[in-house]
Amino acid sequence: MVASLVQPGTAPVWDLGCEHGQLWPFVPSRRVVGLELRHHLLTRRGQRPCAVMDGLAALAAAPGTVVAAGIGERVVLAALAAPALAACTQLVMVPSPLPYGLRPHVRACGWYCHRERLVAERGRFHVVIDARRGPGPAAGGADAELLGPRLVANHDPLLAPYLEDLVARRRHAAAGSPEGQFVAAARRLLATL
Numbered sequence: 001m002v003a004s005l006v007q008p009g010t011a012p013v014w015d016l017g018c019e020h021g022q023l024w025p026f027v028p029s030r031r032v033v034g035l036e037l038r039h040h041l042l043t044r045r046g047q048r049p050c051a052v053m054d055g056l057a058a059l060a061a062a063p064g065t066v067v068a069a070g071i072g073e074r075v076v077l078a079a080l081a082a083p084a085l086a087a088c089t090q091l092v093m094v095p096s097p098l099p100y101g102l103r104p105h106v107r108a109c110g111w112y113c114h115r116e117r118l119v120a121e122r123g124r125f126h127v128v129i130d131a132r133r134g135p136g137p138a139a140g141g142a143d144a145e146l147l148g149p150r151l152v153a154n155h156d157p158l159l160a161p162y163l164e165d166l167v168a169r170r171r172h173a174a175a176g177s178p179e180g181q182f183v184a185a186a187r188r189l190l191a192t193l
């Protein structure tokens with residue numbers, strides 16, 4: 001799913017936090033560059049260029065697409081802040097764990113959610129976000145903006161089970177905390193489906 005959202009023909013594709021390079025066989029671009037903090041993770045796959053370094057430093061002024069899959073929200077938020085991604089045109093993210101503050105931050109940094117998909121894998125839901133530069137379409141309300149404007153607009157078939165799962169797992173989230181606000185928004189959105 002992640003690879004299918006990478007714009008065809010874009011190069012290079014920067015795989016931020018590539019770990020063992022699990023993504024590479026699926027990305028159509030030959031110019032995938034892996035960026036990984038931990039050297040030992042790269043030793044198993046030498047067939048693509050990769051660098052052992054803080055990917056955020058590598059991305060300054062780099063054109064192309066950045067993929068950030070399974071990376072903590074903190075790193076993705078830092079990547080979105082200028083100048084780290086100043087020159088790239090697409091950011092494909094699989095935020096981990098829940099992206100409480102991610103989407104408002106995406107918008108505040110001058111990006112928007114162009115496409116979003118939900119994937120269910122081994123009893124867990126994952127959100128895949130294809131962000132592009134620009135204002136994008138109207139979000140369709142504050143709750144949709146927080147939880148997935150394109151998931152709501154496109155009636156993603158997994159949206160209701162995703163929200164139900166989210167509310168059930170996080171039912172003890174403290175009201176008023178970012179997590180609690182996220183869960184409250186999920187409850188309200190669920191009631192409208």
Ligand SMILES: C[S@@+](CC[C@H](N)C(=O)[O-])C[C@H]1O[C@@H](n2cnc3c(N)ncnc32)[C@H](O)[C@@H]1O
Nearest residue numbers: 017018019022035036037038054055056069070
């Ligand atoms: C859970 S793994 C995700 C692996 C892979 N992207 C995937 O989706 O299967 C996250 C990886 O990101 C790396 N990482 C975290 N912050 C990074 C940064 N600033 N630059 C490069 N790698 C980073 C970690 O070392 C770890 O190997």
